[in-house]
Amino acid sequence: MPERQSTLVSRFALEVAFALFTMAFGATVIWGALEFSIGWGEIGPEAGYFPFRIGSLIVLASLVNLVLAVRRRNAAAGAVVTGEEGRRLLSFALPIVVFVGVAMVLGIYVASALYLLFTVGFVARHRLPVTVGVSLGFPLVLFVLFEIAFRTPLLKGPLEAVFGWY
């Protein structure tokens, strides 16, 4: 067993990155608030008043988090994501992104079937009957549930159109 697992992302790096991210978010809020008057109008605080102060608070608190992260740098040198975990995380997360991308074109039902075929069959290598059962069965259950039982149409693509479902 290796003494230390490989560190992909250290806690320190992620703390700093996220604090910078929230700071940028806060700055964006301030920028958006400045489109309006941030002060006092005739009937009380104006539209920009509240967002401006919220944005400023986000920037300030992010600064404190940043300082705290730097001061506790040594304590946070350990991994928040190890190499092994990073691989697992990406192999789970990337197919989701592709799934949503495909859903835009082929609709949710077909995209789900393809996504399940890939993750259950190809990535996790379950037996063929399991893979086929899950990847055809689940979209079918969804279809019956949403299109027929609840009459809540989901995003559909060309395949459904062939059968007259829009």
Add this chain to the structure above:
Amino acid sequence: MFDNLPLLTNGFAVAITGYHILLMMVGVFLGILVGVLPGLGAPNGVTLLMPLTFAMNPVSAIILLTSMYWGALFGGSTTSILFNIPGEPSSVATTFDGYPMAKAGRATEALTFAFMSSGFGALFGVAAVTLLSSWATRFALQFSPVEYFAVFMLAFGSFVAFGGGSPFKTIISICIGFAFASIGMDTVSGSMRLTYGIADLSRGVSLLVVVIGLYGIGELLSTMQSPIKAEAVTTRLSPRAVLAAARIWPRYWIALLRSACVGCWMGITPGGPTAATFMSYGIARRFSRAGARFGKGEPEGLISCETADQASGSAAMLPMLALGLPSSATAAVLLGGLMIWGLTPGPSLFAERPDFVWGLIASMYVSNVVAVIMALTTVPIFAALLRVPLTITAPLIVIVCVVGAYTVASNTTDLWSVLLFGVVGYLMSRLEYPIAPLVLAMVLGDKAEDAFRQSMILSKGSLAVFWSNPLAGTVATLALLCFAFPLFTVVWRLAKRPLGRD
């Protein structure tokens, strides 16, 4: 105090129909399901189901959704006891004694105790809601925007002071929620705020999409990064063993009553179920004669947190209905639902829609009894479900989340937003940024801003208005103390340092 009884009777007439009992069973079953599955919890489950209830009558819809909430609280305990995996944050404390009991071959006893205590806590909480509601609405009637703003600030202050973890991370979480809430149409001036010329932003950021992303996808990513090896213990429940456990259960009446009171208190004041369970567990360990055995499979520890968990969950309905103040993330989502159904929580809701309010309260008595029975009888089903490998359930949950995000508004942009919020939720949980304050701030953001602006109009811009009467003054002072709490701890640590150094 008992003048509510006729109203409650009417409520029972509304709530107890065959259709509603069926909805309760469906809700509880789905609730246990989301409570058991990783990545789906009470807030997320209620959110996913909500778009399907838009077409329902509000009473039926709230019965379905609240039943799901109770079911999720029960389901969270099942996994804690049998698998040592807390299905919900509020059932973390359940694992301390529940899993050791199950490992020692007392799984049936542990589950029976947990469910019956949950049921007791829930009924205690509902009874408190019933008895206190007219007092709470009278109290709420005195509220002007000034008091409302002070109370909202106290709610957020208590997250900062008692939430545990870094107070500055809590502040970030609260403010991000407020910022999201202010995107879109400004209710006072009518101008479009923080939209940056992006058309999709002009309809605002959807609470439901944010919750599905942060809680659903975010939790799944965390779970997949380091999957917990589930070591299940035997899950066969014999009716005789259940009855035997049920017979000795009343012996723990002191723990039951004490924990129910702690739970109610934490449910009515903004503490939430998670804080309630830990507080109840801590108090029980300190005062119980069995305190030394806590953490090694002591039933009293298990009973203490389960009772408090469910008591706080049902008691949280009181501030939600009477003040529009949710004390947990799930209550916040339910509050969002009320507004979508066109109901405004507050004293007027009690006056104008007694059928809704009392139907809900009456249904809580029944649905929790339904939940105890269903939780006990479905244990084998859900234990079997948990043996399905995560490599199959996780992709299915992903699809459910994506479908859920689409049903919110049939908008394809939401599918990308839900992924974005998933990544943010994953980072937040990795770095210990609390998520519940963000959800609460999103729901209360507009109301808090309106209350603040109206207060400022009343006082012509003077902050002194928050100390203009004893009620507002007390609440505002408490809120300030809560926000200043982190400073006190810093000062305290600095003051102690010279002595502590050796």
